[in-house]
Amino acid sequence: MSRYFTSTLAALEPYTPGEQLKIDNLVKLNANENPYPPAPGVAAAVAGTVDGLRLYSDLTEADLCAAIAAHCGVAPENILCGNGSDENLLLALRAFCDQTHPLASADITYSFYPVLCDLMHIPQHIIPLEEDFTMDLSRYCGLGETIVIANPNAPTSLLAPRDAIEEVVRTNPDNVVIVDEAYIAFAGPDASCVPLTRKYDNVMVVRTFSKSHNLAGARLGYCVASAGLIADMNRVKFSYSPYNVNSMTQAAGKAAIEDEAYFAATTKKILSARADAARRLRERGFWVAESATNFLFTTTDRMPCGEIFRRLRERGVLIRYFNAPRIDNYLRITVGTPEQMDRLFAGLDEILG
Numbered sequence: 001m002s003r004y005f006t007s008t009l010a011a012l013e014p015y016t017p018g019e020q021l022k023i024d025n026l027v028k029l030n031a032n033e034n035p036y037p038p039a040p041g042v043a044a045a046v047a048g049t050v051d052g053l054r055l056y057s058d059l060t061e062a063d064l065c066a067a068i069a070a071h072c073g074v075a076p077e078n079i080l081c082g083n084g085s086d087e088n089l090l091l092a093l094r095a096f097c098d099q100t101h102p103l104a105s106a107d108i109t110y111s112f113y114p115v116l117c118d119l120m121h122i123p124q125h126i127i128p129l130e131e132d133f134t135m136d137l138s139r140y141c142g143l144g145e146t147i148v149i150a151n152p153n154a155p156t157s158l159l160a161p162r163d164a165i166e167e168v169v170r171t172n173p174d175n176v177v178i179v180d181e182a183y184i185a186f187a188g189p190d191a192s193c194v195p196l197t198r199k200y201d202n203v204m205v206v207r208t209f210s211k212s213h214n215l216a217g218a219r220l221g222y223c224v225a226s227a228g229l230i231a232d233m234n235r236v237k238f239s240y241s242p243y244n245v246n247s248m249t250q251a252a253g254k255a256a257i258e259d260e261a262y263f264a265a266t267t268k269k270i271l272s273a274r275a276d277a278a279r280r281l282r283e284r285g286f287w288v289a290e291s292a293t294n295f296l297f298t299t300t301d302r303m304p305c306g307e308i309f310r311r312l313r314e315r316g317v318l319i320r321y322f323n324a325p326r327i328d329n330y331l332r333i334t335v336g337t338p339e340q341m342d343r344l345f346a347g348l349d350e351i352l353g
């Protein structure tokens with residue numbers, strides 16, 4: 001930190017993303033990226049934007065919002081796009097939290113939320129998960145605070161029922177409830193809270209192209225909410241980064257979300273690899289949470305999990321280990337291709353004997 005860095009942020013501890021090791025034959029199962037390439041139409045769509053790159057991007061993201069709205073069964077006025085979900089979360093917390101509107105969230109959840117709170121000096125109300133890592137959503141009912149719920153949650157991989165989230169939304173009518181659905185594509189039908197956005201004006205669903213639409217590097221996320229909340233988000237967006245989604249990413253996102261068949265096919269492959277990997281882990285004496293995501297949250301008493309993480313890393317297999325309270329003997333493993341999972345298990349068998 002230089003002596004010029006603002007003292008009001010001196011205590012800021014930035015988010016630690018999954019490592020990006022540059023080694024040959026790396027099996028990268030540490031950032032919940034999709035193991036399959038973007039939909040086949042994405043390359044041509046991006047190439048088609050090149051001539052227009054001298055112009056600013058469409059700051060209303062009209063074509064992309066229309067495609068997303070069609071995918072979600074809502075109107076374009078209910079959609080706002082951002083530079084990844086991370087930006088949309090920042091916009092939302094900027095819009096709906098302040099000194100007198102703290103953010104309530106779980107103790108074990110996406111670790112970007114507390115970082116954003118620290119950055120923007122937003123007080124936090126941490127509500128611990130239950131012993132078995134489920135979320136007792138009755139603890140969020142009638143809170144009178146802004147709330148963020150990752151559903152399915154990360155890194156636990158567990159899904160909370162939509163009815164319970166609806167109760168949270170219904171009993172906090174004067175506050176915004178943000179539901180982070182980064183992994184909803186892997187959670188099965190009727191899990192999403194998007195239908196609640198038609199019924200309640202205080203719920204915002206945040207989604208990303210990074211996990212389910214094979215575009216983590218394009219940086220694209222979107223929010224679904226009542227037109228009023230979207231207008232609020234736009235007020236913040238137009239106050240700091242009006243052109244927040246570049247033209248190439250807008251075209252990539254539209255091509256990706258319009259290809260429902262490719263999305264269904266890659267999702268199906270991941271669900272099948274997930275079931276297979278969970279079974280193989282359990283056969284080897286691991287406890288595995290019932291995953292509704294594209295990753296597995298697991299532990300074992302055969303060897304300390306930090307040790308397993310390090311030894312897999314030495315073998316070019318990268319998974320995620322969090323040295324954090326309550327979860328420091330757990331691993332988070334992204335579901336990759338069947339070949340990648342075979343390399344994971346070959347490594348595990350070497351290590352565990």
Ligand SMILES: *Cc1c(COP(=O)(O)O)cnc(C)c1O
Pocket residue numbers: 032083084085086087110150154180182207208209210216219220221
């Ligand atoms: C990956 C992830 C995000 C971030 O998504 P980006 O669109 O890549 O910024 C947000 N929330 C959760 C819970 C995630 O796991």
